[in-house]
Amino acid sequence: MQTAKKKKSKTRKQFLFLIAITAVPLVQFAIFYVGVNLNSILLAFRYYSFDTGYSFAGFGNFERVFYEIANNALYKTMLVNSLITYVVYVGVGITLALLFSYFIYKKMPLAGVFRIVLFLPSIISSVIMVLLFKYFTESAIPTLLNNLFDIEMSGFLSTTKTAQPVLLFYMVWAGFGPQILMFTGAMNNISDAVVESAQMDGITPVKEFVFITVPLIWPTFVTFMVVSVAGIFTNQLNLYSFFGTGATTSLWTFGYYLYHQASMSNLPEYPFLAAVGILFTLIAVPLTFLVRWLLEKFGPSAD
């Protein structure tokens, strides 16, 4: 009887403790996640005027969004650029990060040095990396090409034809850090017994990577892939760091557009941007679930 009473008191104390430590973050979450998104929905159904303040807009902002999508060529450009960015990020960036992580995990030659080298761009501010990279590609490389091959050319970022590949290269080149950190962390948790047993059977490094390493870190890989779907609508391709608000529209992605407009606009433009955001979210949510479902259904099994 007394033990049951003690147990009940312990449970009550634990629950009160749980509430005490989680209350502030949950309130913050309620305001700055739930509240912000509810406000975003409300904002999307309003107009703002400096004279009269907010007024109900019905579906006015959404009608404008659909009108812009149908008639403004910029949206088509942004869709193409955002999809190219996503495909390169996943196809090249994540694939190379996986291979580099495997190289480090297997402690191949100079693995420790490469681990630091690959992480280095992540600790330097993107704006600094971008400035160094920008002046190098705009000044040093054209001069080098001119000296070596007598080729006269302006900077790589000056023309749209070369700017996009350079920006995509930069995104992959400077973005390995967090992926390497997480992938090597997951690989280090693979049981030595599994690897040793496969090595006894004479498995090659490539087969070990494909048939053992990747299936065993699949949950971490899926997490990265699922989170990266939102990147279609949020990845700025570092355009703001390279060009500020002055990037040529042929390079714009959805992520750049949203940040650019929010940083440039004043209050009357916010409701329209909120409507754009809601529409993008409505597209991104099912897409994310689809990617997750596909990866879980057709992905390798740890068994």
Place this chain on the structure above:
Amino acid sequence: MQVKKKSSVSPFKIVMCALLIAYAVTLFLPMLWGLMTTFKAQAEFRKNVLGLPQDWTIENYTTALTHLYLDVRRGVSLVRVPFTRMFLYSVLYAGGCALATTVTTCVMSYASARFPQYKLSKVIYYIVVVCMILPVVGSLPSEINMSQMFGLYNKIWGLWIMKISFLGMYFLVFYATFRSLPDDYAEAARIDGAGELRIMVQIFFPLARYTFMTILLLYFIQYWNDYQVPLIYLPAYPTVAYGVFSFGNSGDAALANVPVKITACIITIIPILILFLIFHKRLIGNVSMGGLKE
């Protein structure tokens, strides 16, 4: 059974090694070129873009340091913010936000991982997973709107409050850490009369201290390097990254040359490089997370 011996040099290793060496070269070449450029005067840079400086000068450093300031509007007055002040704002912004986010994430993942018998713990876990899966796009105007409404806009402490968040991948890292720790420690402490707060602070947090330090440093670097959030939420309190972004687009005649702009970059890299050299083992240590399923 005998392990079959394989050649230590495989084509896979060679290709990977070559790729990584090429990567390292492309990474260090612009940095070395940048460092070399900082010792050239603008006149020399125009004629000699690639070579070593013929007349070594530190003038770019003095010019950058004297012109590294921003004029910002606070209320009705225009305030000049020197580089040293930007440095202070960076420390306050990055340090405060990193601490707020890391402590919150650590506490919430502890609550979720160590008390699975309560529904609240499960709710916290599902909030994180759902928010990771559900991509909310374009909430920036609404967030600006809310921060202005709550009086947090253009205040460093306002951003600290906005960063008391437990969402994101690092929750899963802490969660995996706390779930892996045995319950015996807690039970022993409870028998000795320790309360839940003491068990959390004196037993479990020290066991997760390496994960905590790694994530704290990662957040610190992330916030230190971030210029877009201060640009929007702290227009009157420019941080170093915000300052460098502004110098990059500056119309100031003294800053309108490549060597001075690169010098400004090199100066601002130094503190974070020192931090990296001291803590690189901790920063790129073993951090792992699980998937999105419990």
